[in-house]
Amino acid sequence: MTSVKMPQLGETVVEGTILKWLKAEGDPVELDEPLFEISTDKVDTEVPSVASGTLTKIIVPEGTTVSVGTELAVIEGDGAEAGTAEPSSQPAAAPAEAAPAGTAPDGSSGGSSAPAPAPTTVAPTPAPMTTAAQAAPLPDRGPRSQILSPLVRRLASEHGVDLSTVQGTGTGGRITKNDVLAAAAAGPAPAAGTAPGAVAGAPAAFQGAPVPAPAGVAGGEEVVPVPRVRALIAEHMKRSLEISARAWNAVEVNMENVARLRERKKEAFKAREGFGLTYMPFVTRAVTEALLAYPMVNSELRGDQIVVKHYVNMGIAVSYDEGLIVPVLKGADTMNLLGMARGINDLATRARAKALKPDEIHGGTFTITNPGPFGSLISVPIINQPESAILGFDTVEKRPVVIDDAIAIRHMVYLSLSWDHRLIDGALASQFLSRVKQNLETWDFAEDLAL
Amino acid sequence: MRSGLLIRPAGTIPYADANARMHELAEARLRGEGQDTLILLEHPPVYTAGRTSKDEDVVWTEERMRAAGAELHFIDRGGSLTFHGPGQLVGYPIVDLGSRPEALAHVRKLEEVVIRSAEEIGVSLHRSDVQTGVWSGDRKVCAIGVRLMRMRVSLHGFALNCTTDLTWFDAIVPCGLGHTGVTSLSELAGRDVTVDEMAPIVARRFGEVFDLRFEREERAWPSGTPAPAAAS
Numbered sequence: 001m002t003s004v005k006m007p008q009l010g011e012t013v014v015e016g017t018i019l020k021w022l023k024a025e026g027d028p029v030e031l032d033e034p035l036f037e038i039s040t041d042k043v044d045t046e047v048p049s050v051a052s053g054t055l056t057k058i059i060v061p062e063g064t065t066v067s068v069g070t071e072l073a074v075i076e077g078d079g080a081e082a083g084t085a086e087p088s089s090q091p092a093a094a095p096a097e098a099a100p101a102g103t104a105p106d107g108s109s110g111g112s113s114a115p116a117p118a119p120t121t122v123a124p125t126p127a128p129m130t131t132a133a134q135a136a137p138l139p140d141r142g143p144r145s146q147i148l149s150p151l152v153r154r155l156a157s158e159h160g161v162d163l164s165t166v167q168g169t170g171t172g173g174r175i176t177k178n179d180v181l182a183a184a185a186a187g188p189a190p191a192a193g194t195a196p197g198a199v200a201g202a203p204a205a206f207q208g209a210p211v212p213a214p215a216g217v218a219g220g221e222e223v224v225p226v227p228r229v230r231a232l233i234a235e236h237m238k239r240s241l242e243i244s245a246r247a248w249n250a251v252e253v254n255m256e257n258v259a260r261l262r263e264r265k266k267e268a269f270k271a272r273e274g275f276g277l278t279y280m281p282f283v284t285r286a287v288t289e290a291l292l293a294y295p296m297v298n299s300e301l302r303g304d305q306i307v308v309k310h311y312v313n314m315g316i317a318v319s320y321d322e323g324l325i326v327p328v329l330k331g332a333d334t335m336n337l338l339g340m341a342r343g344i345n346d347l348a349t350r351a352r353a354k355a356l357k358p359d360e361i362h363g364g365t366f367t368i369t370n371p372g373p374f375g376s377l378i379s380v381p382i383i384n385q386p387e388s389a390i391l392g393f394d395t396v397e398k399r400p401v402v403i404d405d406a407i408a409i410r411h412m413v414y415l416s417l418s419w420d421h422r423l424i425d426g427a428l429a430s431q432f433l434s435r436v437k438q439n440l441e442t443w444d445f446a447e448d449l450a451l
Numbered sequence: 452m453r454s455g456l457l458i459r460p461a462g463t464i465p466y467a468d469a470n471a472r473m474h475e476l477a478e479a480r481l482r483g484e485g486q487d488t489l490i491l492l493e494h495p496p497v498y499t500a501g502r503t504s505k506d507e508d509v510v511w512t513e514e515r516m517r518a519a520g521a522e523l524h525f526i527d528r529g530g531s532l533t534f535h536g537p538g539q540l541v542g543y544p545i546v547d548l549g550s551r552p553e554a555l556a557h558v559r560k561l562e563e564v565v566i567r568s569a570e571e572i573g574v575s576l577h578r579s580d581v582q583t584g585v586w587s588g589d590r591k592v593c594a595i596g597v598r599l600m601r602m603r604v605s606l607h608g609f610a611l612n613c614t615t616d617l618t619w620f621d622a623i624v625p626c627g628l629g630h631t632g633v634t635s636l637s638e639l640a641g642r643d644v645t646v647d648e649m650a651p652i653v654a655r656r657f658g659e660v661f662d663l664r665f666e667r668e669e670r671a672w673p674s675g676t677p678a679p680a681a682a683s
Contacts, residue, residue, distance in 0.1 A: 007602060010553035019502060034601060039502055043554040044528060045599035235581050302563070303556040358588020362577045385580055 002051035004073040006066050009040050014242060016040040017065040018072065023055045029075060036072070053077035156180050229323040240385045248380050249426065250416035251433040254441050255396050258282045259411035261445055268451050273342065275349075277449075280316070280370055281341035283393050283415070285448075286439035288312045288332045288340075291366055294432045298365050299423055300386045306423065315364030315384055316344055318351040326384055327351050328364040337448035368393055378414040389419040389429070391436075455663035456488040457654050460672035463537060466497040466524055472673075476545045477604045489657050489665070490543040491650050496521035496536040498623060501596050504532045511622035521619070528596040528607035532623045538614035538635070540646045540653060546605045546661065558583050558597055560660050561609050565593045567656045568611075568649060574639045585611075590634040611653070613637060613646045 006016050019037040023029055035049040057074040060066055156163050161183045166175050217223055226234075240246075262277055269277040291298040291312050299308040314332040318325055327347035329335075335343065350356050367384040372395040379392035392415070399412040415436060419429045458472075469492060479485045498521055508531055513523050521536070535541055542564075548557055562578050565585040569576045569592070576585045576592055585593035593611040600606055612635035620633045636644040658665055 008551070009599075009602070010555045013555055032601075040554060043558060043597045043599060044502060045552075045554070045602045047602050232581060239580070303559045304553065358590070359575075362586075362588070386578075 002053070002075040002077050003071050004035065004050060004075060006038070006060075006068050006070045006072055007047055008068050009038075009043060009045065013040050013043075013068065015065055015067045018060055018062050019044065020062055021058055021073075022046070025055055025058055027055050029053065029055050049075065051075045051077045227322060229325075233323050236385065237382050240382050243385065244383050244388075245421035246383060246418055247421045247424075247426065247429070248416065248418050249429055249433065250378060250392075250414050251430075251437045253413050253415055253437045254401065255279070255411040255413050257442075258440060258445065259396065261449075265446075265449055265451050269449065272451070273345075275345045277341060279372070279396055279413075280344055280368075280393070281337050282440065282445060283370075283391075283436075284314055284316070284329070284332065284340050284344065284368060285335075285337050285445070286436050286443070287366070287368060287391055288314060288335075289439055290432050290435040292333060293435055294428060296428060297389050297419070297424060297432045299388050300365075301388070301420070301423055302386065309365045311365070313363050313365045315367035315387070316347060317367060317369035317381075317384075318348045320352045320354075325351050325356070325361060326364060326367055327356055327360050328362065330360075330363065337445050338450060366390070370394075372396060372413070378416055380416065381418050383418055383420055388423045389417055389432075392416040392418070452662050452664050454486060454666045455658070455661075456486045457665040457668045458488060458490040458492075458672075459650060459654070459668060459670060460490075460492050461670060462493075463495045464492045464672060466494050466499065466522060466535065468672075469494065469541075469543065470524075470526065473543045473545060473606055474600075477600045477606050480545055480547050480604045481601055487547060487661070487663055488545040489654060489663075490541075490545070491654060492541055492543075493537055493539060493646055494535040494541060496534070496619060498523045498532060498534055499528075500525045500532045501528045508532045508624040509622075510624065516622055519619075519622070521622075526607075528598040533594045533596070533610060534615075534619045534623060535610055536615060536619055538612070538616060538646060540611045540613050540649050541608070542611070542653060542657070543608045544605055544657070544661070548599065548603060548605060550603065552599060552602060554597070554599065557605055558595055561595050561597070562593075564653060564657045564660045565609060565611055567660070568652045569636060569639075571652050571656075572636065572640055572644055572648070574636055574644075585609075587634055587639050590632045592634055592636065592639070611636070611649065613644050613649050 009016065016038040017040070019039050021036050022034050023036075029035060029049045029052060031050070031052040032048045033052075034046040035055075037044065037046045053075045055073060056076045058072070059074070060070065060072045066072070156166075161180050163175060163180075166179050166183045258279065262279070262282075266277050292310065295308045295310055298310075298312060299306055301307075311331070312333040314329040315326040316329055318327060327350075329340065329343045329347060332340065332343075347356070347360065350360075364384065364387060366387055367381075367390045369379070369381045369390060370393045371379050372393055376394045378394050381390045381392045383390050394414050394416070396411050396413040398409050400407050401410050401412060402408075403410070415433060417429055417433055469490065473490065476485060476488050476490075480487070496519070498516055500523065504525075511519075516523050521534075542561075544561070546557070548554070559578075562583070562585050566576050566578075569585075574587070576587055578584075579586050582591075583595045584591050585595070593609050595609045596607050598606045612633065614637045615635050617633055617635060617638070636649065654665060657663070
């Protein structure tokens with residue numbers, strides 16, 4: 001007996017949808033013969049059988065999305081099995097092919113062309129893929145039913161009719177206006193397990209959560225549609241956690257010198273520049289130098305290659321009324337403190353006014369997030385993909401600290417770093433943070449301000 | 452570096468013909484015959500709907516598409532709905548990805564080919580975190596959709612707008628993009644960037660990214676190729 005499992009289509013692919021079974025239960029199958037088709041993100045494939053014999057049981061039906069390694073079907077074998085042997089045809093070797101076929105489909109068998117140093121890259125994300133909502137079959141979409149008139153779509157949405165449950169009576173099974181009105185009159189379809197409309201078009205990040213029955217809303221609750229910005233943030237954050245091996249550490253930095261300089265210069269600065277001098281440009285300046293000193297923290301894992309960047313485009317997380325956006329201070333490595341202060345103020349102002357240009361939110365190499373103004377003491381940010389690390393800069397406040405065996409009062413701050421263990425190890429992360437700390441504690445920023 | 456085959460037919464090639472040729476080449480590749488191949492061509496106007504096409508993505512009716520002179524094909528690639536037509540450089544890489552295919556890495560490589568190619572003419576493009584394809588700001592310049600034959604050999608590929616008449620995209624919401632749009636290299640460069648100008652650049656960059664050396668270039672295109680069973 002051979003268990004047919006959801007195959008691995010690469011390290012970062014964690015789930016797939018069964019599009020079609022090419023064999024029915026009871027059919028004989030040959031080793032290496034196409035058995036089913038799957039869809040993952042934008043790549044579809046037909047999957048050859050791993051054994052020959054009889055397909056005795058299909059466990060996962062068409063339209064279902066499951067995680068890599070999930071058992072899909074059972075083949076009662078006649079002996080031939082692709083346990084270790086390559087399929088008979090063996091085209092010219094691609095580099096990735098060095099690994100033996102048929103080993104555990106969770107990618108843990110090694111042989112990947114990316115020499116990932118950390119042991120954390122191998123585990124398939126288990127639990128979240130198999131929630132009730134995910135396991136529910138997708139509505140069957142025959143090709144013809146895909147073309148619907150705008151009127152039908154609008155009516156369906158107005159009446160809350162789930163079109164996947166409507167039997168079309170038009171030409172070629174097409175759903176007509178009358179079909180929708182009839183379905184609306186008949187009341188909401190039960191089944192499906194997801195609220196009609198509520199998750200349509202929402203990214204997978206929202207679809208992963210179990211959705212309660214669409215029975216209406218209890219007292220004291222309201223239903224708010226997912227705004228596009230929210231949906232994008234959700235997708236981006238969840239994806240980051242899925243693909244990165246996030247680790248974290250922090251340092252405490254004595255900001256006394258910076259605080260004093262800022263105190264001395266802030267009025268003159270405001271008078272000349274028209275905006276306040278915050279701590280942010282100081283931290284950005286110190287981090288930029290440290291990124292050039294430790295470029296691996298400023299790198300990106302692109303496919304099976306590490307792209308190390310010897311320039312800095314600094315993402316600055318800005319919260320605004322609709323959510324969070326990360327405008328990018330391009331060419332930060334070419335700027336002095338004053339240039340950064342102006343650039344950051346300009347980006348933050350326009351971000352809140354929703355006046356950023358599209359290319360100003362792309363191309364970052366590293367990100368700083370600054371929850372300090374809201375009173376946060378220390379944070380554990382999520383890496384802004386495809387970057388490899390993000391720095392959290394929290395509240396600067398006076399704390400008692402020990403200096404030369406005496407207790408003193410100083411402006412202190414925690415700087416934290418979330419980093420991708422696929423690219424960065426703890427030693428490097430600590431060295432990088434120490435460099436930022438040293439820069440902030442020892443540099444004389446006064447000259448840069450030209451005040 | 453392996454050697455590869457570049458097929459670059461002149462004129463426009465009907466979608467069904469190209470689809471058939473692509474499947475034939477992939478089947479040969481699966482049998483261990485032939486070489487990794489890149490087809491670079493232009494299609495007459497055609498809309499293709501991938502498996503994840505949604506009703507909401509179609510703005511025009513099928514009848515209106517045909518009246519405008521375009522065909523509509525439902526095809527076997529991943530991804531949603533898109534348009535191909537004159538002025539768009541379409542690339543079909545038929546590449547053996549080995550027995551443990553890195554599917555997403557393949558898609559990322561295609562993006563890289565297009566990003567490097569555009570860089571050569573001074574246009575800076577980038578990836579998106581949430582969607583495949585190659586972008587300028589929030590507008591898509593190049594659509595990407597890939598299918599693997601037998602979990603091993605790549606089919607379909609990329610469609611790079613050079614001088615594409617972008618009003619064709621009014622018919623659809625390309626690749627489920629919602630309110631964001633499409634653009635072309637010509638629009639971004641502020642001059643006509645033709646398919647003929649881009650094809651050699653893309654071929655060279657493809658060779659670079661995929662570690663292939665194109666020793667042969669075929670300009671001939673066999674006519675009357677039978678449609679494969681997989682195309683519907």
